[in-house]
Amino acid sequence: MKFTILLLIAFDLLFSSYLSNKSCKECHKTIYEEYQYSYHSKGYFKDMLHKKIADKISLKKYDCAVCHMPAADNLKSLVKGEKRPDKTNVTNSDAISCFFCHTIAYVKKAHKFNLNIKARQSEDYKPSLFGSLENPDDNNKHSSLHSPIYDKFVCSGCHSHKRNGNDLLIFDSKMSGSKECIKCHMPLVPGGNENMNKRARTKHHSHYFPGIHSKEMREKAIDLKVAIDKKSGVVVTLINKMPHPLILQAAREMFLKVEIERDGKKIWSNSKDKSAVFKYSYLKGDKPIIIPYSATSYSFVNNLKPKEKKIFNYKIDKLHKGDKVIISFYMIFAKTECLKDIDYMESGLDKPILVKKIVKMVK
Numbered sequence: 001m002k003f004t005i006l007l008l009i010a011f012d013l014l015f016s017s018y019l020s021n022k023s024c025k026e027c028h029k030t031i032y033e034e035y036q037y038s039y040h041s042k043g044y045f046k047d048m049l050h051k052k053i054a055d056k057i058s059l060k061k062y063d064c065a066v067c068h069m070p071a072a073d074n075l076k077s078l079v080k081g082e083k084r085p086d087k088t089n090v091t092n093s094d095a096i097s098c099f100f101c102h103t104i105a106y107v108k109k110a111h112k113f114n115l116n117i118k119a120r121q122s123e124d125y126k127p128s129l130f131g132s133l134e135n136p137d138d139n140n141k142h143s144s145l146h147s148p149i150y151d152k153f154v155c156s157g158c159h160s161h162k163r164n165g166n167d168l169l170i171f172d173s174k175m176s177g178s179k180e181c182i183k184c185h186m187p188l189v190p191g192g193n194e195n196m197n198k199r200a201r202t203k204h205h206s207h208y209f210p211g212i213h214s215k216e217m218r219e220k221a222i223d224l225k226v227a228i229d230k231k232s233g234v235v236v237t238l239i240n241k242m243p244h245p246l247i248l249q250a251a252r253e254m255f256l257k258v259e260i261e262r263d264g265k266k267i268w269s270n271s272k273d274k275s276a277v278f279k280y281s282y283l284k285g286d287k288p289i290i291i292p293y294s295a296t297s298y299s300f301v302n303n304l305k306p307k308e309k310k311i312f313n314y315k316i317d318k319l320h321k322g323d324k325v326i327i328s329f330y331m332i333f334a335k336t337e338c339l340k341d342i343d344y345m346e347s348g349l350d351k352p353i354l355v356k357k358i359v360k361m362v363k
């Protein structure tokens with residue numbers, strides 16, 4: 001109990017000295033601009049998929065705020081349903097803000113989801129921001145503190161795992177550290193980290209946070225290998241190259257498509273193979289439910305574990321010389337049933353996006 005009271009005090013103090021995303025632009029222009037493209041900058045007001053799902057769940061409480069609007073000065077009221085997200089409140093519209101990430105002091109592990117514990121800020125002095133620069137230059141807006149905890153845990157407050165109210169696991173990244181996440185999702189890019197660059201730094205960590213919305217990143221996610229045997233058929237090996245599961249987000253779907261064409265006509269496909277479709281489906285009691293918020297169990301689960309390899313052995317009789325074998329891997333941002341459920345078909349987010357394709361002729 002004592003601990004929670006302390007925490008709440010820390011929260012109150014923190015927000016009395018909140019610095020908006022926009023205020024960072026004055027000195028960290030490049031990082032600020034990268035961040036505008038990042039999904040961290042979107043949240044309730046700019047990521048319509050998120051807003052539509054949140055509103056479908058409840059038009060009263062917005063408990064997604066703990067991860068999607070964590071800088072909110074009215075966080076408790078949002079979670080309880082006493083207040084709605086407010087576009088004119090910068091701590092609401094800033095989404096996963098610069099200031100929020102850079103004031104995480106440590107992450108408390110918890111069963112339902114982890115908690116970001118914020119650094120205590122004093123009201124009458126400039127805020128302290130954490131990072132991992134050696135000898136940071138001084139400036140008049142904030143002090144810079146080197147925090148070893150920072151790059152170890154900073155991603156795991158929101159990205160580790162999440163359980164719904166019925167204790168059902170909604171996502172699990174299977175990773176707790178942050179160093180690895182930063183290597184792939186915040187690659188070093190040329191340029192200093194602030195406008196003056198008195199230290200003549202040559203690189204900074206990209207704040208574009210490339211992920212599933214980046215074409216280059218999607219291509220890095222998987223590997224496809226194909227072996228064709230005229231007598232026995234086609235063997236496809238799919239490898240999840242990521243250190244986290246293939247599907248991280250309940251709305252997503254991915255699938256492997258194998259087709260065979262002869263003289264320009266499709267003569268075979270794997271369209272009936274459910275094991276080639278990666279997604280989650282849910283039940284509430286014994287009724288199918290699309291949004292997992294109030295689900296009680298799964299009705300269908302097909303995912304690949306970190307680094308897992310899956311072999312698809314398709315027995316196809318009598319392949320001919322010259323038959324064309326087309327192997328493609330697709331991802332979908334939001335399943336059609338999900339878009340129907342939230343009345344958002346016009347977004348087209350259920351259109352399959354090609355990730356990788358291999359075409360081979362039977363010899």
Ligand code: HEC
Nearest residue numbers: 047049050053054063064066067113158159161162248249
């Ligand atoms: C424990 C933290 C946490 C909570 C609570 C949370 N989310 Fe998320 N959400 C995430 C993370 C992290 C991602 C990034 C993708 C991933 O890891 O799968 C995400 C991604 C999403 C996406 C995909 C965004 C896109 O445009 O592709 C949707 C939709 C979403 N969340 C909806 C919700 C809704 C609605 C709620 C509240 C009912 C909620 N989330 C609560 C952490 C959380």
Ligand code: HEC
Nearest residue numbers: 019024027098099130131132133136137139141144145146
């Ligand atoms: C008045 C200019 C100015 C403003 C405004 C400013 N910064 Fe900085 N910041 C700096 C300078 C200068 C450095 C040191 C850069 C260096 O040494 O290369 C720095 C360093 C940092 C670091 C690295 C700290 C470390 O110890 O590794 C972080 C993180 C940071 N700023 C975040 C922010 C955020 C977030 C905002 C907006 C809320 C912001 N800054 C606003 C000037 C500014």
Ligand code: HEC
Nearest residue numbers: 039043047050067068070154155158181185210211212213
């Ligand atoms: C305060 C919570 C929070 C923290 C801390 C956090 N994230 Fe996120 N992250 C989210 C949420 C929520 C989303 C989904 C936003 C959306 O799509 O609307 C997300 C999305 C992402 C994405 C998806 C980008 C895409 O293309 O869709 C990546 C990659 C990511 N985060 C990486 C990181 C890394 C790396 C760290 C640590 C340096 C980190 N995040 C820290 C909450 C957080």
Ligand code: HEC
Nearest residue numbers: 155159175180181184211212217218220221242243248249
């Ligand atoms: C070896 C590189 C690598 C590391 C390390 C890594 N990821 Fe990823 N991650 C990827 C790639 C590639 C994608 C994009 C392809 C995809 O999602 O299918 C991705 C996708 C994501 C997404 C978007 C998923 C979605 O559906 O919205 C999130 C969120 C994410 N990673 C978070 C993390 C976090 C958190 C960590 C650290 C615990 C981490 N990643 C570590 C390579 C990596």
Ligand code: HEC
Nearest residue numbers: 024028031032035040096097098101131132151193204205
């Ligand atoms: C999701 C969390 C997150 C958000 C949001 C975020 N940062 Fe960072 N930032 C990091 C991490 C992680 C690092 C790199 C730490 C390391 O060195 O390993 C970093 C590094 C920095 C640095 C030091 C330079 C460098 O390349 O290491 C500055 C300056 C900085 N951020 C400013 C900002 C500003 C300004 C914004 C908003 C426009 C912002 N950050 C938003 C997590 C975040």
